[in-house]
Amino acid sequence: MTAYPNLEQALKYYFGYDNFRPGQRQIIEGAMQNRDLMVVMPTGGGKSLCFQLPALMKPGVMVVVSPLIALMQDQVESLRKNGVAATFLNSSLNQYKTRSREQALLGGKVKLLYLAPERLLSERFLPFLDLLHHQVSISAFAIDEAHCVSEWGHDFRPEYRQLKLLRSRFPNVPVFAFTATATNRVRDDIISQLQLKQPCIHIASFNRQNLYYEVRQKGKSTYGEIVSLIRENEGSGIIYCLTRKQVEEIAFKLQHDKISALPYHAGLSDEERSQNQTRFIRDDVRIMVATIAFGMGINKPDVRFVIHYSLPRNLESYYQESGRAGRDGEPSRCTLFFNYGDVKTIEWSINQKTEEQEQLIAKQQLRQMIDYAEGTVCRRTIQLGYFGEYFPGNCNNCDNCCYPQPVEDWSIEAMKFLSCVARCKERFGMSHTIDILRGSKNKKVTQYKHNELSTYGIGKDRTVDEWRMLGRSLLHQGLLEQTNDGYSVLKLNALSWEVMRRQRTVSVAIPVKPKVPELKQNAKAAAADMLMYKLRSLRKELADAQSVPPYVIFPDSTLRLMAQVQPQTRDDFGKLSGVGSHKLSQYGDRFLAEIRLYRQEQGLSISQGKFTPGNNSPSSTELQTLQLYQQGLSIREIATQRNLRPTTIVRHLCDLIEKNQSVDINQLVSKEKQQKILQVLESLGDISLTPIKEYLGDSYSFDDIRLVRGKWRRQKH
Incomplete structure (x- = not known):
């Protein structure tokens, strides 16, 4: 197998991580060799990175098929925050924006394109894909949520079946299938339906070690237990219910008890569901009370607990729904409340099915779910056994292992x-x-x-x-x-x-009332920690200004590292896991200033190193560019004399403007353009350049925007 020594460098540069998670490197190497892939990797395992990083390292555009608008928008936003040229095309865009993005794609300015299967397979869009492949080349098709291809999957979607057309239309373009949950039968069906050719198969362990699983008896005291769980656990949580009525009742009770919660179910308008979801993702509210209609479209990594007020219909659904907790790898809790009333409700629903075979399958799946709820062995043994993975038990992170029942x-x-x-x-x-x-x-x-x-x-x-x-x-x-x-x-x-x-x-x-174990690792990250609280507040402020979820700025794990290490220089800050080059440039100074201010308040030593807030000195290479610019040379002339690309010289000038050096921006960008760009920056905030460029149109260049952004950032500081 070919070795790719630069993968770790690319990982750090784009995503800020020093090491791959288990299995990621092997999958990415397969992708780099243009192999078809069949990847089963549970939620939180980092499957998105397995196609995002190859997309950045291979020529052409990677087309990502994703079933939900919210999910693709979220991933694109996260990529842009890492300085990655990604975009999506879906029904939320007007005609002008769609055309603008298509032109950017044909111009080779985009590395990842996210699409729903319906658009990809439409008669109008397929010829555009042909043109894109001819002009720029398609590096691969990445099919996310690939279990939707299979009738045996828990979320079958007929339009996914038609994706086999990609193989006949683009026979030499590799196809990557990714899913978080798939039994052997579903996996074989995906390979068959997508016509994968001798795929590189990777099946990661389904064991989510950071999740604590417990089952409690559902009764009169259940609501009180839910309130206790919310108050004992930090961060965001999801409560799943079987019916809309239960959702509304619990959300209302929580609000009455001064706990910020919102409902989510199919009975709400599209606009209200979307608003509630956005408020949850952006940490404006802590709790989402929802039917199972909620969840697939979110990519929120810092959900600290998932509570099932009602019994799920099958183990696969439960694994996926509970797995929305702790996607960032941090300790999280999954609690299921169980009684026979829910069993009866599900049985009644199953009996409404007209197909006898469907009824039998559904009843068998329900029996497996009840077995899990009533099981006295390790919860992981039952879960993993369902997916064909042997686990010996004694996980020490479930109620049956920590508190065995008599x-x-x-x-x-x-x-x-x-x-x-x-x-x-x-x-x-x-x-x-x-x-x-x-x-x-x-x-x-x-x-x-x-x-x-x-x-x-x-x-x-x-x-x-x-x-x-x-x-x-x-x-x-x-x-x-x-x-x-x-x-x-x-x-x-x-x-x-x-x-x-x-x-x-x-x-x-004999069931006994479970003790509630203390998640000791969580305690270290308590919001009572003053620096952590300050960093969270800063992150929320930046996120609100840019209309993005806080975790897109930095994940909790990176904030925790900041609080522990307390870096005081840009070099040290850039070494933190989760800080890539783009985020170091965008946010480094703001977070370093917060850390230094905290240390000053606490009477701790403050480094006199490279970073001093409000006094960023130009680097030696920037000073060389400044000297030539002040001699009257143009950007192109400076680039030729220094044997550098013009874009590098522009970046030098941007940084020099931001550092308050004497660069006359009026000679580089007209005052009219400056005024318009500044207005857009005030409106959209310090986001990546692509959406700003799309908003302004073709008469504004990326260089124009970069230079004015340097001026805008200087004014902000």
């Missing part, structure tokens, strides 16, 4: 339960069986004269929930069966009779 011998109760099923001639479900055991006098019991059975009333000493817990446990242990005809009638089998003949004992794990 196991009791319930053989006598099991004999009573199974005997009651037998005496009812195996014709009834669990609720009716429990009614008989507890001596209920309801109409159905008396109608069938089941109040005359010998098992009537022999289970009054146990609650309904305890009997139901036993019944489910018998089903999961294979000691009892249940019909799949929608009526869930209980049936005995050979093992049932062994229990009743005292040939087999029955043990049941």
Whole structure:
């Protein structure tokens, strides 16, 4: 395999990271060799970087297929903040902006293009792709959320099936398939449907080590527990509910309890959903209460906890929804509240399906979900086993490993339960069986004269929930069966009779109220830490000014490093993980000033090194450019004399203007243009040049904008 020694350098330059996460380098090397890729990498594993970095290192444009507008806009914004030329085309753009972006693509000024599958496959757009490939070349097609291709995936989308057309239309362009969740069956289906040619297959571990998983019994105290979880855990959180009504009720209660929360469900208008999502992403509110309609379109890495107020329909959905916590690798919590009322609601929904096969699959998936909720072994063992990955248990980061439930011998109760099923001639479900055991006098019991059975009333000493817990446990242990005809009638089998003949004992794990473990690593990052609080406040201020989410400026992990290391020079600041060259240039001075001010307030030493706020000295190369400029040479003449590119000379002049050196900008950009550019900068903030250029139009060059931005930054400081 070819070695690529410059990959780490490119990683640091563009994204600010010193090292790749597990698996990333091998995937990127495969991409650099123009191999087809099939990558299964869980949320938080860094799959986006696996196609973004090759896009920057290969000639041409990489076309990224993404299913949601919000997701593609978010990724493009994050890339632009790293100085990467990325754009998207979707229905949110007017005709002028669409045409402007298409011209930029054909002019070779863009490295990554994000599209929805519907636009990519449209009759109007395919000829544009042909032209783009002819003029600039398409380096690869990256299919994000590739599980949407498969009917066996949890989020199948028919339009994704048509992506196989790319292989016949662009036979020599590699196709990269990326997904966060896929069973073996789904993975094989993706390879087949996209017609991948001998793909380089990479399956990362599904083990999200930073997530703490727990299941709690859902009851009258659940809302109080949710409030406690919110107050005990820092940062943003998502609460998932089964119905719109539950979403509205919980959001209203939280607001009443002075917790900033917003609802999100299909019953809200598109505008209201979009506004609520934006406010959550930008940290204007802490909590989003939502149906499962929320989540796929967000790329928020600093969600610290996900609470499921209702049972998900299957393990794959639960893995993905809970996995929206801790995408930045920081410790986070996933809590599931479970009761049988939710099971009944989902069962009713499943029974509305017209296809019998669909019903059977859905019921099997629900059973697996219940197994997870009631399981007494390591939560990761159950989760990872679903995806075909063996995990030995003892993860030390789930409730069952940290606080194992006591196991009791319930053989006598099991004999009573199974005997009651037998005496009812195996014709009834669990609720009716429990009614008989507890001596209920309801109409159905008396109608069938089941109040005359010998098992009537022999289970009054146990609650309904305890009997139901036993019944489910018998089903999961294979000691009892249940019909799949929608009526869930209980049936005995050979093992049932062994229990009743005292040939087999029955043990049941008894749920206990879980202790809430302290996430010690989180405590170090508490907002009570004064410097961390100051850095967060500065980040929010910058993000609001630029209308972007705070994590786009810097992730929490980088802020935490700033607070720990407290760098005082640009060189030291640039060494922090998450600080690339573009962000060092854009934000370095502001954050360094905040750190130095904090150290001054605390009476700590302040370095007299390279960085002094408000007094940036020009570098030696910038001074050479300044000397020649003051002699009257043009930009092109200076570039020729110094054997440098004109764009490098322009950057020198921009930095010299920003550092308050004597450069007459009026000789470089007309006053009229300066005025217009300054207006746009005041409106849009200190964002990347591409959207500013798109806003101003073709009569303004990137050099014009750079130079005026230097003047604007100087005025701001």
